[in-house]
Amino acid sequence: MGRREGRSCKGIVVRALLSFAALLLPQMVHAECPPPKNPPTGDQFYYCFDATKIIPQPIIDPARGPYVVVEVELNGHKLPALLDTGAGISVVDSSVANEIGLKASGSNQLTAIDGRKTQAPEAPIDQLVIGGFARKGGAVVITDLRSMSQIARQPFAMIVGADVLSQVALAVNRDNQTVIVMPSNAHVSDTSQVGPLRLQQPDNMFMTEMSIGGRARTVRLDTGADDELILLDKRWTDIVPSNARTTTMVGVGTAGMFIKPLVRLANVKIGGQPINDSLATQTSSAVSTGGSDGVVGMGILSLFNLFLNPQTGVLVLTQPQKLGPPRRETMVGILGPPTDEGINVIHVMAHSPAEAAGLKAGDRICTVDGEKVRAAWEGTPKNDWMTGPAGKTVVLGRCGGGDVRVTLQPFY
Numbered sequence: 001m002g003r004r005e006g007r008s009c010k011g012i013v014v015r016a017l018l019s020f021a022a023l024l025l026p027q028m029v030h031a032e033c034p035p036p037k038n039p040p041t042g043d044q045f046y047y048c049f050d051a052t053k054i055i056p057q058p059i060i061d062p063a064r065g066p067y068v069v070v071e072v073e074l075n076g077h078k079l080p081a082l083l084d085t086g087a088g089i090s091v092v093d094s095s096v097a098n099e100i101g102l103k104a105s106g107s108n109q110l111t112a113i114d115g116r117k118t119q120a121p122e123a124p125i126d127q128l129v130i131g132g133f134a135r136k137g138g139a140v141v142i143t144d145l146r147s148m149s150q151i152a153r154q155p156f157a158m159i160v161g162a163d164v165l166s167q168v169a170l171a172v173n174r175d176n177q178t179v180i181v182m183p184s185n186a187h188v189s190d191t192s193q194v195g196p197l198r199l200q201q202p203d204n205m206f207m208t209e210m211s212i213g214g215r216a217r218t219v220r221l222d223t224g225a226d227d228e229l230i231l232l233d234k235r236w237t238d239i240v241p242s243n244a245r246t247t248t249m250v251g252v253g254t255a256g257m258f259i260k261p262l263v264r265l266a267n268v269k270i271g272g273q274p275i276n277d278s279l280a281t282q283t284s285s286a287v288s289t290g291g292s293d294g295v296v297g298m299g300i301l302s303l304f305n306l307f308l309n310p311q312t313g314v315l316v317l318t319q320p321q322k323l324g325p326p327r328r329e330t331m332v333g334i335l336g337p338p339t340d341e342g343i344n345v346i347h348v349m350a351h352s353p354a355e356a357a358g359l360k361a362g363d364r365i366c367t368v369d370g371e372k373v374r375a376a377w378e379g380t381p382k383n384d385w386m387t388g389p390a391g392k393t394v395v396l397g398r399c400g401g402g403d404v405r406v407t408l409q410p411f412y
Helices: 094-100 146-152 233-239 381-387
Strands: 045-049 069-074 077-083 091-093 106-111 117-124 127-130 133-137 139-143 158-160 169-173 178-182 194-196 198-200 205-212 215-221 229-232 246-253 256-270 273-283 294-296 305-309 314-318 342-344 364-368 393-398 403-407
Touching: 069 158, 091 094, 094 139, 106 139, 194 205, 229 233, 229 256, 233 273, 273 294
Parallel strands: 077 158, 091 139, 215 294, 229 273
Antiparallel strands: 045 133, 069 077, 069 127, 091 158, 106 117, 117 139, 127 133, 169 178, 169 305, 194 314, 198 205, 205 215, 205 256, 229 294, 246 256, 256 273, 305 314, 342 364, 364 393, 393 403
8 A cells, every 4th residue: 555755764773682772774875755657646755864863762551551552643643542553554533533623534443452343434634643653644443442542551642553663663662661663774783583473364464373282373563452472363272271160351442342251371472472361362263364363462461571573574572671570360350440439340350250249331339449530540559459469358338338359369
């Protein structure tokens, strides 16, 4: 669909050391984006780079979630945007689109991670800027992103999809929580940690390889999924041991929320890096995953510094110098963020202590052991009350009156 025009850049070298060290940027002349001889029409586009702005950009609210959310500029308006390799086309929240004057001129089909399909309006854009990268022309889909953004806990008003990300290289540094968008001729100087990455059509799917239970598996790489692993339902029985304990989890996509099974898998590796155990969910075979076994998401990818260059087929994962916090695993089984009005329970996990105690989706919990729930608990040790220790009993006060006693236990 797109055309790559304008001045090219000299090669950019990423040196992959233990700490995913520096970018080596050659001296390059500042280049504007001159229009091509034949300007794009419809949803066509062209792009270029301003070398003076190829610098690290801060990830927004990295302590609140695993995603890569950065500030972009769309038609001159600054917006927080999720960089999502799993989205085939870029998306703008409908209320934001109205505010900045985007005008729909057609429609496009969106496929959620659970396979549900929806039609959404599509609008042409003038320019999208991410750091030193500028795309002129093209189109975005317009849909309501509010529920997806709220559950992600890293607010965003736009999704930058594979229609853009397939044309660039990305370096994500978890030590300083930054990302650099680079030309596709960027490469790594240390090839000892390079893994495979390829684009598969349709929708510019990012594909790689990993090992699950000692067997090689092909997976789609999705930076817009907070899951660790998502397995296709038709691959589930082949990969998941028959005696594995399962529960349920809530997912959210452009088509809304959905319920999915959750299981723990052992002996997982990606790019030569061991993950040990990993939590896997399930998705419908109706989802386009390029014939793969499933999807690897940010639950795993956020553990590493990343270099992605789909144009040259390179994926590099290195251990950060500063290890992230351990996985927070609930021993209660209620899902829902704390607010000043209480915990709004959006899902009760199957076979959990919460389910055994009679809690249900739609319940609202105002106190935990007599203390009023606060929104400020999010991301703090105050919100770790549900992670243990095993055997402890907590008293949850319903907002409408009455207490529920729940004894914490591992259940999956």
